Amino acid sequence: MLQIGYLVSGGIITNYKCSSRCRHCCYSSSPQWPNDYMTPSMADEIFRILKGLGCRSVHIGGGEPLLRPDKILAVLEVAKKNGVHIEYIETNASWYKDEASTHAILKDLKRCGVHTLLISIDPYHNEHIPFWKVKALMAACSKAGIEVFPWLMDFWPDIEAMDDSKPHSLDEYVQLFGRDYLLRLAKRYGLNLKGRALKTYRPMMKKQPFEQVLRQSRPCRLLSGVYHFHVDLYGNFVPQSCPGLSIPLKELVRGADPGRYRVFYALETEGVKGLVELAMKEYGFEPQAEYAGDCDLCYDIRNYLVLERGLDLPDLKPEGHYRYV
Template identity: 45%
Template sequence: MEKYVGKLKIERLFSGGVITNYYCSSACKHCLYNSSPSWKKEYMTEEIADKVFKALRKFGIFSVHIGGGEPFLNFEGLKKVINKANENGIYIEYIETNASWVENEKEARQKLKELKNLGIETILVSISPFHNEYIPLKKVLKLINLLKEVGIEIFPWIEGFLPEIKRFDIEKTHSFSEYIATFGENYVKSLPLHYYLTLNGRAIKTFEEFFPKKSVDEIIENSSPCHELNSKTHFHMDLFGNFIPNPCVGFKISIDDLEKELDSKKYFFVNMLYTKGIHELFKFAKENFGYQPQKAYLHKCSLCFDIRRFLVLEKNFEAFDLGPREFYEQY
């Protein structure tokens, strides 16, 4: 196996978030992290949280958001993570939630009050056709009313979808196909721009039938080193103590290795892509494992994901920088 010089070095970061868990009450068709109810019910520990927040401080970052998965599925775990953020002087900008946990109003109100007492000032409430497949709008509206009552700011993401979702019965969930039938394919095509979507993760499968694809030859011919792996904004630190560059999901870099030139053996694929690009990954998979691509893909990230999924799931290829495995399984 050819070695690649480890050239990627994460030296600066500007803004990002913390993933407390990957398991979720939904398996949304746009999810960047392929979250779903099928993931193991693992949650960020106090030890990892402390390590993550200390690492953030080293980079001069003093505020982050918290997301998942669905962070509220382990409320006691969420409070422990927030406490560690407070201990390390890290401000929580907002916590993301899909409102699936809002059942009993009294219990939900109490949880919000506890969060407010811990210093939480804003909650991002997910509002979209993707979430409406799993969560009835009634729950979302109930959470919004409770947040107003408790005095926590609401970050509605995205409020502009409300008129469309309200066209349906708010007591029930509604499939993506219902939205297509009601609003048409052009509506679906507008969603990535409307929602500021990154067409990666599960969004690849969802949108590849609606957008033109590029041939493998075209992607390979126009490829260049994947410097997205050195993204400094909207990165995430996950519950396993890994740094995930945006939008390069399915890759992981230990936070212990930040600020170092990444070892070429430990980070074989990260460095291959960062220094050479998708054409080298394609060549590696084809020559060593007999990888056969589809005829066309949305973009280079779509091809990259297909190759990595083939290696992880079909060839059981284990590499430190590819994972978690469930990310590839839950596509």
């Protein structure tokens, strides 16, 4: 059985839809996603299960969670009712319009028990969001008595070197800071090379023969990330660092049938080698000669199953992770 007995701390993904389409986004969020937001009844189910598993605090992420403040406020009310503490909400600041409307939103968040916003600060976000909005939101938080968790201050001087009234492409950063800037950026950020981040960086990554990647395969232990798991708006448990894979949280608590979640089970127990065997034997997958490591191979198979074969596999959800990359 695939099962979890306890969880310590993680995140709630209230929506995958986002105002941005950052090139480092491991969730492949973008404006293309449907207008789906976590409902209060789903939030209630999730918070009750999390509490039962020993998890009493979570952060909220997305997508952009503050795209629709009314939707997030309803989720926060439910968290409060269930006694689950909100550590912070992640935001990209794109929704900042003016001081008055922002103050009203911050006041509502505070009333619902939110005392910290994690505000994204990096050149990837700056491709879509002018820096003045980030600065203005930070100032508004300070006025409203909301803490700011700046992620990451290390990039402030890079972004400050540009005109803050408009967004700037990564090409502009490369022109200013040198040809290897994109690679250095990934390292400084500690990038999780999944989803769109993998798509962005794959052309720059060293390739290995398929057989060599298989030889190095290890179990992925998708259920062991009890400190940084996510649960999404559809009630799915999303393993730490591996979006696009999921099992309904309520099933994982009782014990999910490995026969139903075969992709997840193969990766959990054998790693990409197990997934290759399953995909070749059952679904006619044919590997390429070379891959940029096991996650690249894993994504090639998952993309094949979801996009090329059009299979509706319960553990390869949400489909948008593959479709909107």
